[in-house]
Amino acid sequence: MRAAIFVEPNGPMSVEDVTPTDPGPRDVVVRITASGVCHSDLHVISGALPMPPPAILGHEGAGIVEAVGAEVKGLAVGDRVIGSFIPACGVCWHCLRDESHLCDNTYTVMGSPRAVRADGTPLMTMTGLGTFAEYMTCDEMSLVKIETDVPDAQLALVGCGVTTGVGAALNTAKVQPGDTVAVIGCGGVGQSVIQGARIAGASVIIAVDPVALKREAALGLGATHAVDPGEGDPVEQVKALTGGRGVDYAFEVIGLPATVAQAFDMARSGGAAVAVGVSHFTESITVPSFPLVLSEKRLLGCVYGSAQVRRDFPRLVGFVENGRLDLANMITRTLPLDDINEAFRAMTAGEVVRSVIV
Ligand SMILES: [Zn+2]
Numbered sequence: 001m002r003a004a005i006f007v008e009p010n011g012p013m014s015v016e017d018v019t020p021t022d023p024g025p026r027d028v029v030v031r032i033t034a035s036g037v038c039h040s041d042l043h044v045i046s047g048a049l050p051m052p053p054p055a056i057l058g059h060e061g062a063g064i065v066e067a068v069g070a071e072v073k074g075l076a077v078g079d080r081v082i083g084s085f086i087p088a089c090g091v092c093w094h095c096l097r098d099e100s101h102l103c104d105n106t107y108t109v110m111g112s113p114r115a116v117r118a119d120g121t122p123l124m125t126m127t128g129l130g131t132f133a134e135y136m137t138c139d140e141m142s143l144v145k146i147e148t149d150v151p152d153a154q155l156a157l158v159g160c161g162v163t164t165g166v167g168a169a170l171n172t173a174k175v176q177p178g179d180t181v182a183v184i185g186c187g188g189v190g191q192s193v194i195q196g197a198r199i200a201g202a203s204v205i206i207a208v209d210p211v212a213l214k215r216e217a218a219l220g221l222g223a224t225h226a227v228d229p230g231e232g233d234p235v236e237q238v239k240a241l242t243g244g245r246g247v248d249y250a251f252e253v254i255g256l257p258a259t260v261a262q263a264f265d266m267a268r269s270g271g272a273a274v275a276v277g278v279s280h281f282t283e284s285i286t287v288p289s290f291p292l293v294l295s296e297k298r299l300l301g302c303v304y305g306s307a308q309v310r311r312d313f314p315r316l317v318g319f320v321e322n323g324r325l326d327l328a329n330m331i332t333r334t335l336p337l338d339d340i341n342e343a344f345r346a347m348t349a350g351e352v353v354r355s356v357i358v
């Protein structure tokens with residue numbers, strides 16, 4: 001099969017023919033129909049997320065089940081599935097407490113080589129998936145069956161960006177009708193936070209991004225205001241739009257300590273900053289102590305939108321089916337696997353909300 005391989009830090013990916021390893025008894029072989037290109041893939045290439053090459057990247061994908069191992073109980077050949085970049089085993093300590101986004105098997109599923117290069121080198125896969133390929137072999141606990149007619153490219157986005165963003169609003173922050181929200185960084189995840197806030201009934205949704213295309217997309221997807229940080233201090237601009245108080249929830253969707261601090265400053269007294277973006281693994285985030293204590297501001301971490309994927313993937317797809325969640329307008333372009341490096345260039349250049357490999 002063809003797959004895009006991360007071969008060297010900060011270098012281009014190599015699209016090559018590789019040989020899948022034989023699936024185990026609890027594994028499932030999926031024919032990938034669409035795969036979104038996410039900043040976390042870029043973080044692996046840049047070294048912000050530690051993962052040694054060579055590896056098949058891609059963790060936001062949908063597809064069709066081609067084969068199942070002898071012990072697979074919940075999936076059958078022909079099922080339509082979305083890959084979950086954190087598995088949901090259903091039986092670990094966290095899964096039993098509605099915290100499958102913290103599943104104890106998060107790292108277990110990354111431990112098996114899933115293909116071999118022509119020279120015999122084994123290939124690991126990003127988050128146990130590896131969706132930048134024609135096929136992926138993964139553990140059953142990393143897949144969620146979906147019955148829907150939503151197009152493949154849109155379904156793929158549910159695997160990471162949409163679940164992370166909408167979940168950040170609905171699950172992590174629990175935005176309530178009438179709440180005020182700011183979103184720093186309006187790529188695929190940020191646009192999903194905006195849509196989640198709209199679905200929750202937020203009264204004010206402020207999109208903060210230096211790229212005009214992303215601000216315009218945000219206004220089309222539910223933002224009520226757009227702020228260009230190039231036109232003055234974004235904290236002051238957000239406060240000016242909220243009676244000087246700041247917002248109930250400020251989401252940081254870039255992954256930089258400086259913008260997390262901005263989100264903290266944008267939150268009102270008693271409000272919260274929600275850190276959604278993934279920072280370099282060596283970074284620390286610093287917030288001022290007085291507002292934390294005396295203004296009772298909160299700083300919330302958010303992974304995978306605090307989502308319970310077996311509950312939330314179908315819920316999100318339902319929003320799409322009923323016109324409540326617009327994924328079509330989050331997809332700026334679709335490309336073939338051979339153009340994967342062009343997709344990464346466009347993402348780095350800020351030219352796209354989301355590219356999807358089809
Ligand atoms: Zn992602």
Ligand SMILES: [Zn+2]
Pocket residue numbers: 087088089090091092093094095100102103104105
């Ligand atoms: Zn679990």
